[in-house]
Amino acid sequence: MSSASSPRAQEPLLVEESLLNATRRRAFGVMFWICAGWIALVVLLALLASVLGLQNPTTENYDSLNQGPTLAHWFGTDDLGRDIFSRVVYGARVSLIVGFGAMVISMSIGASLALLAAYRRGKIDLLVSAASYVMLAFPALVAVIAIIAFWGHDLWKITLIIGVAGIPLVFRVVRAAALGYATRDFVVAAKTQGASDWRIITKEILPNVLPAMVSFFLIGVASVVILEGALAFLGLSVQPPTPSWGNMISESRTYLSQNPWLALFPSLAMILFLIALNLIGDTLRSALDHQEGKL
Amino acid sequence: MSLTPGLDRSASTDESALLEVCNASTTFATDRGSLRAVDDVSFVIKRGETLGIVGESGSGKTVLSRSILGLLPRSGVLQEGSIVFDGTEIVGAPDKLMRAIWGAKMAMVFQDPMASLNPVVRIGRQITESLRLHLDLDRSEAKATALSLLEQVGIPSPKERLRSYPFELSGGMRQRVMIAIALACSPKLLLADEPTTGLDVTVQAQILDLLSSLQKERHMSVILVSHDLGVVASRTDNIAVMYAGKVVEIAPTATLFSSMAMPYTKALVDSTPRLSQPSHLRLSPIEGRPPDMTTARQGCAFAPRCSFATDRCRSETPPLVTSPSNPLHRFACWNPLNSISIGESS
Numbered sequence: 001m002s003s004a005s006s007p008r009a010q011e012p013l014l015v016e017e018s019l020l021n022a023t024r025r026r027a028f029g030v031m032f033w034i035c036a037g038w039i040a041l042v043v044l045l046a047l048l049a050s051v052l053g054l055q056n057p058t059t060e061n062y063d064s065l066n067q068g069p070t071l072a073h074w075f076g077t078d079d080l081g082r083d084i085f086s087r088v089v090y091g092a093r094v095s096l097i098v099g100f101g102a103m104v105i106s107m108s109i110g111a112s113l114a115l116l117a118a119y120r121r122g123k124i125d126l127l128v129s130a131a132s133y134v135m136l137a138f139p140a141l142v143a144v145i146a147i148i149a150f151w152g153h154d155l156w157k158i159t160l161i162i163g164v165a166g167i168p169l170v171f172r173v174v175r176a177a178a179l180g181y182a183t184r185d186f187v188v189a190a191k192t193q194g195a196s197d198w199r200i201i202t203k204e205i206l207p208n209v210l211p212a213m214v215s216f217f218l219i220g221v222a223s224v225v226i227l228e229g230a231l232a233f234l235g236l237s238v239q240p241p242t243p244s245w246g247n248m249i250s251e252s253r254t255y256l257s258q259n260p261w262l263a264l265f266p267s268l269a270m271i272l273f274l275i276a277l278n279l280i281g282d283t284l285r286s287a288l289d290h291q292e293g294k295l
Numbered sequence: 296m297s298l299t300p301g302l303d304r305s306a307s308t309d310e311s312a313l314l315e316v317c318n319a320s321t322t323f324a325t326d327r328g329s330l331r332a333v334d335d336v337s338f339v340i341k342r343g344e345t346l347g348i349v350g351e352s353g354s355g356k357t358v359l360s361r362s363i364l365g366l367l368p369r370s371g372v373l374q375e376g377s378i379v380f381d382g383t384e385i386v387g388a389p390d391k392l393m394r395a396i397w398g399a400k401m402a403m404v405f406q407d408p409m410a411s412l413n414p415v416v417r418i419g420r421q422i423t424e425s426l427r428l429h430l431d432l433d434r435s436e437a438k439a440t441a442l443s444l445l446e447q448v449g450i451p452s453p454k455e456r457l458r459s460y461p462f463e464l465s466g467g468m469r470q471r472v473m474i475a476i477a478l479a480c481s482p483k484l485l486l487a488d489e490p491t492t493g494l495d496v497t498v499q500a501q502i503l504d505l506l507s508s509l510q511k512e513r514h515m516s517v518i519l520v521s522h523d524l525g526v527v528a529s530r531t532d533n534i535a536v537m538y539a540g541k542v543v544e545i546a547p548t549a550t551l552f553s554s555m556a557m558p559y560t561k562a563l564v565d566s567t568p569r570l571s572q573p574s575h576l577r578l579s580p581i582e583g584r585p586p587d588m589t590t591a592r593q594g595c596a597f598a599p600r601c602s603f604a605t606d607r608c609r610s611e612t613p614p615l616v617t618s619p620s621n622p623l624h625r626f627a628c629w630n631p632l633n634s635i636s637i638g639e640s641s
Contacts, residue, residue: 195394
C-alpha cells in the first residue's frame with residue numbers, strides 16, 4: 001500500500017467518540033430486560049412443558065374440584081379438577097404457535113411483496129396495493145370467523161388463516177417504510193456499482209426497514225394472541241379439552257363467583273405477555289430508529 | 296444543428312475515445328407537457344481526460360450525467376441520439392447489460408455523501424460488495440483490497456474504519472469512502488456529480504485534489520459536474536457549459552478562460568467571487584432566471600437574460616459552431632465575445 005499516494009486528511013475523522021459508544025452499548029433499561037425475561041420464561045416453559053414433569057393438563061381429578069392455589073396445585077384446580085398451572089403452561093403453547101406462526105406468515109409474505117412493490121413501483125406496486133386495499137376494506141375479524149367456522153378449528157388452520165389475514169396490514173406498513181428508502185441515493189449508488197435488484201432489496205433496503213419490521217412483528221404477535229383469545233372465547237379456537245388461554249378464560253365464566261382463580265391465572269398470563277411484547281417492541285423501535293437520526 | 300447523427304462520429308475513429316455522446320436528448324413527460332432536459336448534446340471524452348460540465352441549477356447537468364450512466368427510468372422518459380461508452384451503446388441498453396458496466400467500468404460519486412452511503416451497513420461491507428460482485432474476490436482478498444482503497448483515499452486507521460458505520464464519520468470522510476467505493480473495481484469513467492457541494496471549502500479542495508491524483512494514477516476519465524466554475528477550472532482538460540439543456544460552449548479549459556465566446560460563460564465567471572477583487576464588492580449576478588423548459592421557445596435560450604441580445608438572437612436558435620481560431624472550441628452564439636467573426640454568419 002503506497003503511503004506516498006495517500007494524502008493524509010486533516011479534517012476531523014470521528015463525529016464524537018463518546019456519543020458513539022453510548023449508541024453501541026445502548027442501555028435498554030430495566031423494564032426491557034424484565035419483559036424480555038418474562039417472554040423467555042413463557043417460551044421456555046411452553047417448549048419444555050412435556051419434560052417438566054407437570055401434571056397432565058387434561059387429567060380430571062374429582063377429589064380436588066375448584067380449589068384455590070395450594071402446594072400441590074400452584075394455581076389451583078378447575079371444575080373438573082385439572083391442574084391450572086399445567087393448563088396455563090400448555091395453553092401458552094397454543095397462544096405462542098398461533099401468535100408467532102401467524103406473524104411469520106404475514107411478515108414473510110407481506111414484507112417481501114412490500115419491498116418488491118416499493119422498489120419496483122409501477123405495475124407490481126399498483127396491483128399488490130390494490131389487492132391490499134380490497135383485503136383491508138373487508139372486516140378481517142368477520143372474515144376470519146367465517147372461514148374458521150367453515151374450514152375447521154385446527155391449530156394450524158387457525159394460524160394460517162390469521163396469518164393470511166395479516167398480510168395486507170404488514171404490506172402497508174413495510175411498504176410505507178421502504179418507499180422512503182427505495183429512492184435514496186445509496187440505492188442508486190448500489191445500482192451504479194452493479195448490484196442486482198435482489199441485492200438492492202435484501203442488502204440495501206431491507207436492513208433499513210428491519211427496525212420497523214421487528215417492532216411491528218412483536219406488536220403483531222400481541223394482537224394475534226388477543227385475536228386467538230377472542231376466537232377461543234367464541235369457541236372457534238382449539239377445542240376442549242386442549243387448553244388455550246382463551247378457552248380457559250371462556251370456561252371460567254360459569255364459575256367466576258365460586259372460583260375467581262380460574263379466570264385470574266390465564267388472564268394474568270395473557271395480559272403480562274401482551275404488555276411485555278408491546279414494551280419490547282416499543283423499546284427496540286426507538287433504540288434502532290435512533291441510528292438514522294444521527295446521520 | 297446537424298441532422299445526420301453520424302456526422303460527429305468522425306471522432307470515433309480516434310482510438311482513445313472512451314465516451315462519445317452524439318446528439319443525445321432526454322425528454323421527460325410531465326404534467327405540463329414534455330420537458331427536454333438534455334437537448335441535442337454531443338461531445339467526446341478521451342481516455343484519461345477530464346471533462347467539466349458547468350451550468351446553473353436546472354440546466355440539465357444532472358440529467359445528462361444520469362443519461363450517460365443509463366440510470367433514468369424507462370417509463371416517461373424519451374432518450375434520443377447515441378451515447379457510446381467503450382464500444383457499448385448506452386441509450387436503450389437493458390439493465391442486464393448495464394449491470395456489467397456499472398461499477399466495473401463506470402462509477403459515480405454523488406453530491407451528498409450522507410445520503411449515498413447506506414446508514415445501517417458497515418463501511419467495509421459497502422466497499423467489498425462490488426469487489427466481490429465484479430472481481431469475484433473472496434472475503435479476505437476483498438477485505439485486503441478495501442483496506443488499500445481506504446488508504447489510497449487518505450483515511451487514517453483504515454482497519455478500524457472498515458467496521459464503522461457511515462454516521463460515525465465526518466462529511467469529508469464519507470465522501471472519501473464514497474470515492475473508494477466508486478473506484479473499487481478501477482472503472483474507466485468516473486462521474487462526479489457535484490462531489491463537493493455538500494462539504495465545506497477546505498475539505499472541498501482536498502477531495503478534488505484526491506480525485507485528480509487518483510485519476511492520474513489510474514489513467515481514468517472523469518466527468519466533473521458542478522455549478523461552480525471555480526471547482527472545475529483547475530482540474531479539467533475540457534469544459535462544457537450547459538444552459539437550458541444545451542451545451543452552449545465547449546472548449547479546452549485554457550481556451551475557454553482565455554477566449555470565451557458565449558456571454559453566458561462570461562456571466563458565470565463574473566458571478567463568481569474572486570480574492571483579487573476588493574472586499575465588499577457587489578457580485579454581478581445573472582439577472583432573471585433560466586427559462587421554463589416545458590414551453591417551446593424561439594431563438595437563443597439565454598437571449599432574455601443576455602445584455603448583447605439582438606433581434607436575431609430572439610428569433611433564430613444559434614447552432615453550435617466551431618471557432619475559427621481553435622477547432623476544439625465550439626460555441627452557440629450569434630454575437631460571440633471578443634468579436635470573433637464566426638463562419639456561420641458568412
